[in-house]
Amino acid sequence: MTPPNYKIPESVLVVIHTPDLQVLMLERADRPGFWQSVTGSKDWLEELPADTAAREVQEETGISIAEHGGVLRDWALANHYEIYPVWRHRYAPGVTHNTEHVFGLTVPAGTPVTLAPREHLRYRWLPWQEAADLCFSPSNAEAVLQLPRFLVAAGG
DSSP, X not given: OOOTTSBOSEEEEEEEEOXXXXXXXXXXXXXXXXXXXEEEEOSSTTOOHHHHHHHHHHHHHXXXXXXXXXXXXXXXXXXXXXXXXXXXGGBOTTOOEEEEEEEEEEOOTTOOOOOOTTTEEEEEEEEHHHHHHHBSSHHHXXXXXXXXXXXXXXXO
16 A cells, blocks of 8 residues: 555546637646646545546536536546656655546536645636647647547547
8 A cells, every 4th residue: 555645656637628629727836837737646546537537626626527517538548657757756666657547527618717726826728729739748738639539539
């Protein structure tokens, strides 16, 4: 079992968007100028990725999926990547890679956002191509670029 002071190297990436493909982007508090979608690690080993996604969305944006009529979709994508050295201290010694499960969350236009101030400084709704250009993480940018394809596959 991973001690509570270490992050579990399994996380989620949630691309929050409106039906017309406006994407919510968040500026990291610990790295001003770094923009991203909602991300976060599992809190315990048995936590399901969809539960992690819903929890992280609520914690980081104040958006309750059920309350705001959102539709969370598992894109059945998993990115396996090397953890940036600047953030490796958060993981157990020797942990260098993370597996990230990708989700999309459709919310109505005008859904209110309440940021967690310790995590994010600002937010912006941007057209999907602009949002992809703003992402500091290559896997996040690629997920945003895949958004139109996943919406068509899901039927809208």
